[in-house]
Amino acid sequence: MLAPGSALTLEQGWQTTGATGSLHNLKKFNNQDFDRLRALCLSQGLLFEDATFPAHISSIGPNLLSEDKLWQIQWKRPTELQRNPYLVLDGVSRFDIMQGEIGCCWMLAALGSLTQQKQFLENVLPRDQGFQDNYAGIFHFRFWQHGDWVDVVIDDRLPFLNGRYLSVYPRTSNEFWPSLLEKAYAKLRGSYQNLHGGYLSDALVDLTGGVQVQFSLKDPPSDLEEILKAADKSKCLMGCSTSGQLGRNVELRNGIVQGHAYTVTGAVKIRYKKGWKHIIRIWNPWGHGEWKGPWSDDSPQWDHVEPKLREALLRNKNDGEFWMSCENFQEQFSWLYICNSTPTFLDFGDQPCTWSMNKHINLWSPVLATGRNNYSSGAVSRNPQYFFKVPDYDPKTYNVVISLMQKHPEDMQDAKKIGFLITMDNSKVLKQNFCLTRDVTSYFILSPGTYAVVPSTAEDQEFEFLLRIFVRNEDYNENLNFPPNPVLPMDVPRQNEDSSYKAIFLRHAKQGSAIDASQLQQLLNEEILKDEMTSLGGRFSFDSCRGILSLMDINSNGRLTLQEFRSLWQRLTKYMDIFRKEDRNHSGFLDVSEFKSAIQTAGLAANEQLLLLMTLRYGDAARRIGFSDFVCCMLRLETMTYAFQNLAAGGSQVSMTATEHGLSPTAATKPPPSEPLPREESGVPGGQLPVAAMRTTTGLHNMT
Structure with missing residues (x-):
């Protein structure tokens, strides 16, 4: 030091x-x-x-x-x-x-x-x-x-x-x-x-690069509970704020602070008495100061919740975190903020879907100043128009999200009034309300067709803007040529995880019908390292994911298709089960004897010299192997074993050394392919239906 x-x-x-x-x-x-x-x-x-x-x-x-x-x-x-x-x-x-x-x-x-x-x-x-x-x-x-x-x-x-x-x-x-x-x-x-x-919505975007939507709790959407559940399930960032009309940082008798921002840390629907109750968990960044009403830490409502569930949900400490009902949440708070890389908080169903995203960066000039009351139709026609196509339609499902952001000057405070128009067939369909926030985001239910977005401002000066258009795609097709983004995660029991590989793949396939090494790294670290056991041994590095991809990439194009990922997912779940079984002291690591037993359980073989070299390469200073390194090692061992078995079956006399057994960085042979996947039918509803709904967020919520 x-x-x-x-x-x-x-x-x-x-x-x-x-x-x-x-x-x-x-x-x-x-x-x-x-x-x-x-x-x-x-x-x-x-x-x-x-x-x-x-x-x-x-x-x-x-x-x-x-x-x-x-x-x-x-x-x-x-x-x-x-x-x-x-x-x-x-x-x-x-x-x-x-x-x-x-x-x-x-x-x-x-x-x-x-x-x-x-x-x-x-x-x-x-x-x-x-x-x-x-x-x-x-x-x-x-x-x-x-x-x-x-x-x-x-x-x-x-x-x-x-x-x-x-x-x-x-x-x-x-x-x-x-x-x-x-x-x-x-x-x-x-x-x-x-x-x-400052603005909680700005911070959520700055920490994620995602799209954020603000919901007024004084005029909430009818599907607020569904939005909260979908947001919690799909791992969105969430926050909320109270009104500052009574002053900033004023604590009410019920424990809620006015003019203050909070974190939303959970949203669940639980059995309560003879029915169901939707409750929300909230955290005060002060680290103290909690709600004192129904569903607070010591409230009698918890006496009517099944003991195991109560134990799992309730943390009775003065740490600033508390539960409250959805009804009290709407009464006590003014705004809800949700942010994710794609609008997964609008995915209410269990059927996987994707969100395609188009991004445009441009400069506003005086001709773009269509946000005033006296703008002319000619001014609109001279503005840049950004087109998008809506392929699917469900009158109950939001399928388009548009986010317009202005680039702030150095002091990050001097916002301009911005908004956008949406046209269809060269006629105005929707006009966005203008506001003085850094970004304006709206979500819609639009019928199939081709639309144009016209970014607008009320300022007669030049400054930069970023426009992002997200379109929901109900039916997944491996031959899609637009770039889908992650979709709603699904909480699947451990024994059913193999059947959920498609949903997991879709959630991370940001470049169409395949994932690259970077996306594979994010997938493995997010999906495989969920629990403490698999995460104790460290995360999957980018280099290890490149190695895994090269082993599973049958087409040798540097990316995994859904079929190739299915083969990998089957091996991952297999190795996870073996690792759990052999990690007898639940340390999150395998020692040499446990590692040897794991190899035998997998139906593979390794002599003492090979075992020593593998623990030296993949283990830590104590020759213990964490789960991420265990996966990398087993994939290479299985692949090379398969390759040498094929050589031996062909009549070749093969003697496999430790280096040839996958410890050399140049050794990379493809694994046996899995059986082909059945192709699913897909279709797009026909007909031009009218715009069904629109949601917009335009509030100013500066919190201290």
Whole structure:
């Protein structure tokens, strides 16, 4: 570890070449490259000091505190506060977060939801950093910004006022991911001052790159309960907020805080007395202060819930988290916010579907200013029009979501009034209400046909916008040529998981009818590592997923089709059962003897030399093998065994060495193919039906 007193100040990093903005080729915020900056600091034995976001009142902002308090701010590194600091200690949880002096509940409510969804959390919080190895006082975090993923580099000097954290602080004194992540977000938005009050909907999008929809609870959709259940089931990020009419941060007698943002952490329908009850779990980012009404921790309603279910749901602690009925939720809160990579919160049925997405980035110019009362039809005709086709129609199912986002200037606050028109056959069908939010999102039930979206603004000046159009596709067809996105996950019992492989595949097949190594990595980490047993041994790396894909890719095109994935899924469930059986002490790892027994259970063979080499390659320092490494090893062992059996069956005299048995990086032979999948019938309803419904979200909800 470097000495706390030494530091290296660097003005700029380096810009990567090629197309940027994806998770695999990030944009460098302020042109700073984390790996190169850290390497330079380590080579010189100095701690990083970020000149682009310095330990100075300019990073705090001039209006957050009085001038005398601003000059009292002290900046301290975690190594100065704790002997043994950690970035993450025993996993990431919403209960790690405690709100400090700054009114950033809107951001912390989004962060609390993020901690529940690993598929998004791993995008924001890179694992290649910490205080134990290669510490150089430098960290980085990723955020989605107007269509691109951006890597934000910071030093680890944190602001303190009178010995207390100025902003968010960790519940555990030596765990620092909440404070450092918030500092990176403050840098992205210009200052800590710009976190003092903001929009929960903005934070949800910045942490996911997804599409968000806001629902007014004073005029809720009739299917609100179905939306909540679908959102919870499909692992959406969710939050809610209360009205600020009675003042901000005013706590009512019932425990609900006014002008405040919360995280929605669960939504379930349970047996209650002789019927059913829909209840919602909510978390206060203050870490304390809970609802005192029906379904609160000590309420008598829980006495009428089956004991096992009550034990599974109820956490009777003063940690800021509580349950309440859907009726009380609508009474006490004003807005509900839901966000996911695709609009899975609108997928109410159990039948898998996909959402295709088209993205357009362009500049508004004065000719686009059609959002005023006196705009002319000629102005509309001169605007760019973005076309989309609706293939399916169900009068009870939302099938189109349109999201229009404006790119904010540097201070992230100066929003313009924006909206859009929808036309069909060159005639106006729907007009979007205009609002002053960063993005406007609406969801519709549209009949089959071709439509055009016309982005609009009431401003006579040029600025950039991002338009995303999501279209639901009811019937899955392996030959679709548009890019579907993930679909609604299905909670399937363990014994029925093999039959759900298609739903899982569709959820991650973002590039049509096949998945690449990156999508496979997300799928395995999200679907296979759900429980503690499989996750203890570590996650599937990108390189290991490339290796798995090369083994299962019969067509040798670098992607897995549904049929190829079915073969992989059968093996994954088989190896999971074997791993559970052989992990006798439930440690999440197999020792050498357990690993040997697992190989035999799988019907394979390995001599002592091969067993030693496999545990050295795939095991940890104690020669224990976690589940992700076990899968990689077994797939290669099975593949090579199959290949050599084929050679022997052909009359060849084969002697298989350890290197040939799959421990060489060049060994990659295809596995036996599974039987062909039956092709399902699909059809599109005919006829041009009228627009059936529209939902729009236009509220302003600035929370502190």
